[in-house]
Amino acid sequence: VTSVASAGIVGLGLMGGSLARDLSARGVRVLGWDRDGSTVARAMEAGAVAGPLRGEAVDVLVLAVPVLDALNALAGWTAQVRGVRLITDLGSTKAAIVARAEALGVGDRFVGAHPLAGGERCGWGASRTGLYEGARVYLTPAPSCAEGVVSLAHALWAGLGARTETVDAAEHDRRLAWSSHLPQAVSSALAAALAGAGVPREALGPGGRDVTRLAGSSPELWAQVAADNRANLAPALAAVEAELRELRMRLDGGDLSPLRAWFALGGRG
Amino acid sequence: VTSVASAGIVGLGLMGGSLARDLSARGVRVLGWDRDGSTVARAMEAGAVAGPLRGEAVDVLVLAVPVLDALNALAGWTAQVRGVRLITDLGSTKAAIVARAEALGVGDRFVGAHPLAGGERCGWGASRTGLYEGARVYLTPAPSCAEGVVSLAHALWAGLGARTETVDAAEHDRRLAWSSHLPQAVSSALAAALAGAGVPREALGPGGRDVTRLAGSSPELWAQVAADNRANLAPALAAVEAELRELRMRLDGGDLSPLRAWFALGGRG
Numbered sequence: 001v002t003s004v005a006s007a008g009i010v011g012l013g014l015m016g017g018s019l020a021r022d023l024s025a026r027g028v029r030v031l032g033w034d035r036d037g038s039t040v041a042r043a044m045e046a047g048a049v050a051g052p053l054r055g056e057a058v059d060v061l062v063l064a065v066p067v068l069d070a071l072n073a074l075a076g077w078t079a080q081v082r083g084v085r086l087i088t089d090l091g092s093t094k095a096a097i098v099a100r101a102e103a104l105g106v107g108d109r110f111v112g113a114h115p116l117a118g119g120e121r122c123g124w125g126a127s128r129t130g131l132y133e134g135a136r137v138y139l140t141p142a143p144s145c146a147e148g149v150v151s152l153a154h155a156l157w158a159g160l161g162a163r164t165e166t167v168d169a170a171e172h173d174r175r176l177a178w179s180s181h182l183p184q185a186v187s188s189a190l191a192a193a194l195a196g197a198g199v200p201r202e203a204l205g206p207g208g209r210d211v212t213r214l215a216g217s218s219p220e221l222w223a224q225v226a227a228d229n230r231a232n233l234a235p236a237l238a239a240v241e242a243e244l245r246e247l248r249m250r251l252d253g254g255d256l257s258p259l260r261a262w263f264a265l266g267g268r269g
Numbered sequence: 270v271t272s273v274a275s276a277g278i279v280g281l282g283l284m285g286g287s288l289a290r291d292l293s294a295r296g297v298r299v300l301g302w303d304r305d306g307s308t309v310a311r312a313m314e315a316g317a318v319a320g321p322l323r324g325e326a327v328d329v330l331v332l333a334v335p336v337l338d339a340l341n342a343l344a345g346w347t348a349q350v351r352g353v354r355l356i357t358d359l360g361s362t363k364a365a366i367v368a369r370a371e372a373l374g375v376g377d378r379f380v381g382a383h384p385l386a387g388g389e390r391c392g393w394g395a396s397r398t399g400l401y402e403g404a405r406v407y408l409t410p411a412p413s414c415a416e417g418v419v420s421l422a423h424a425l426w427a428g429l430g431a432r433t434e435t436v437d438a439a440e441h442d443r444r445l446a447w448s449s450h451l452p453q454a455v456s457s458a459l460a461a462a463l464a465g466a467g468v469p470r471e472a473l474g475p476g477g478r479d480v481t482r483l484a485g486s487s488p489e490l491w492a493q494v495a496a497d498n499r500a501n502l503a504p505a506l507a508a509v510e511a512e513l514r515e516l517r518m519r520l521d522g523g524d525l526s527p528l529r530a531w532f533a534l535g536g537r538g
Contacts, residue, residue, distance in 0.1 A: 068525070116474040116475070119475070119476075120476075136474075175468075175472065178463060178466050178468045178472075179463075179468055179472040179473050179474065179477055180473070180474050180476065180477055182459065182462070182463075182477075183459060183473065183476055183477035183479075183480040183481065184476060185513070185516055186455060186458075186459045186480060186513070187476075187480050187535075188512075188516075188531070188532055188534070188535050189455075189509050189512035189513045189516065189535075190451065190452060190455045190509055190512075190535070191534070191535020191536070192512045192531070192534035192535040193451070193505070193508040193509045193511075193512050193535075194447060194448075194451075194535065195534055195535050196508060196512075196534075197447050197505070197508065199444075199447045199448055203444065203447075203448045204448050204449070204452065205385040205405075205448065205449050206385070206388070207388075207389075207449065207452055207453065207456075207482075207483045208448055208449055208451075208452035210452075210479045210480070210482055210483065211452040211455060211456050211479070211480050211482075211483060212452070212535065213476075213479055213480075214476045214479065214480060215535040215536060216536055217532075217536075219529045219530075219531075219532035219533040219536060220529055222528075222532045223525050223528035223529040223531075223532050224525065226516070226520060226528055226532075227520065227523070227525055227528055230520040230521075230523075233520065234517050234520055234521075236462070236466070237513050237516060237517050238513075238517065239462040239465060239466065240458050240459055240462045240513060241510050241513045241514060242462075243457075243458035243459075243461045243462050243465075244454070244455070244458045244506050244507075244509060244510045244513075245510060247454055247457075247458065247495070247506060248503050248506050248507065251495060251496065251499040251502065251503055252499075252503075254496070254499075256337070256492050256493065256496055259491075259492035259495055259496055260488045260489055260492040261488075262457070262461070262488075262492075263457055263486075263488035263491045263492050263495075264488040265457070265460070265461035265464055265465075266456075266457050266458075266459070266460020266461040266462075266463065266464050266481065266484040267460070267484060267485055267486075267488060
């Protein structure tokens with residue numbers, strides 16, 4: 001990967017672990033940290049990580065922990081790691097971490113990243129090479145970020161086959177509340193309702209399994225995303241509640257035509 | 270297919286068209302009807318249908334039209350087609366059609382069928398051979414149905430590689446309201462909310478596309494299923510609304526722990 005010789009990755013789960021695999025495969029010296037020390041050992045055995053990240057100088061520092069944890073990790077690791085040219089993260093929300101980077105005085109080197117990749121499995125065991133191949137990655141540079149640092153972030157992701165798109169952090173969070181966090185919450189709400197009614201996953205058909213697949217995602221990860229983006233997520237949740245209530249009212253009405261119209265609202269025709 | 274020499278299929282969409290292809294491939298003489306006459310011609314060209322269904326004697330009569338339309342079709346076609354040993358349908362709700370069969374005096378030959386197969390595409394163009402291979406098919410015999418007729422229905426589906434399961438029609442509708450109709454409605458509600466907020470499908474990640482995939486299904490088909498099963502569907506919809514409202518309340522609360530617990534409710538841990 002262009003001009004990046006070393007990287008420190010904090011968190012070796014699905015996202016950080018996959019990034020470690022890809023960077024190591026391209027000759028980058030990757031140092032890793034995980035709250036579970038045995039994960040670092042496993043990543044070293046797999047050749048994805050050269051050694052544990054402590055206070056060494058690295059070109060790139062990547063925070064790959066849940067979004068609220070990343071706010072604290074940013075302060076701790078930027079104080080500890082020297083010589084960093086690019087600080088980034090992999091979280092699903094961006095406004096708070098960008099603001100924190102500015103507040104900590106490292107905005108000149110901070111470009112947030114949100115790769116639209118992953119899936120409902122999590123942890124090092126789910127990581128794999130090529131996760132970011134072809135994936136869209138939103139980049140949110142801090143306001144004070146230097147142009148060369150932004151270019152480095154683009155080059156890093158392009159080198160892994162990802163398609164980068166630069167967006168404003170606040171705008172990112174508004175958009176993703178609808179396009180990503182809302183689908184996750186709706187899938188979880190359906191799964192919770194089914195669990196509450198005693199309907200096992202095995203009773204679902206292929207369609208029902210698709211709609212509830214995301215509900216198997218990490219509760220910790222999504223609790224932090226939802227909390228961080230609650231100002232944008234709450235009205236989106238209310239909009240889905242309103243649609244479900246509308247459907248119930250049209251069912252009460254008993255006429256087919258309003259039901260047809262409702263089911264066509266979100267259609268692709 | 271065991272002892273079935275001929276079949277009449279009313280409706281040559283995804284479900285009926287696929288059944289026509291499979292039965293014809295197994296040497297059954299299939300006659301077909303569709304509200305769109307050109308579809309019958311296309312099915313004949315494809316070798317899935319031997320000719321148009323009019324008043325000929327057939328061993329098996331299959332109603333493969335939306336569930337409320339099937340109630341009317343049952344009366345019309347049973348009066349018109351002679352010598353039928355098994356009358357069945359392919360709809361997603363079963364109580365009303367079983368009751369109608371009894372009311373029409375053809376319960377002795379009626380076994381409702383609901384194959385858990387299909388997908389969000391519909392119409393003859395979406396039909397294919399092997400759709401029912403490995404699929405679960407719920408069978409709901411009318412109370413007065415003869416044992417030999419039930420056996421014939423089982424044999425017919427087993428011959429296509431499907432796994433049959435006999436259930437009471439009312440119990441079927443209660444279960445499927447949660448396991449199938451609710452996921453469809455939730456997917457449609459999410460898609461409707463996204464459309465209302467101006468979020469295009471292209472903005473969704475892989476997870477969001479999964480959750481909204483079903484929303485591309487036929488509005489006509491689902492309007493009829495929802496209307497027919499509204500007594501069971503309405504409380505299921507209310508349960509999902511309650512979960513979404515609960516999430517919003519926990520977001521307002523601002524603590525992570527209740528959010529973690531909520532996202533874990535429907536998890537597979």
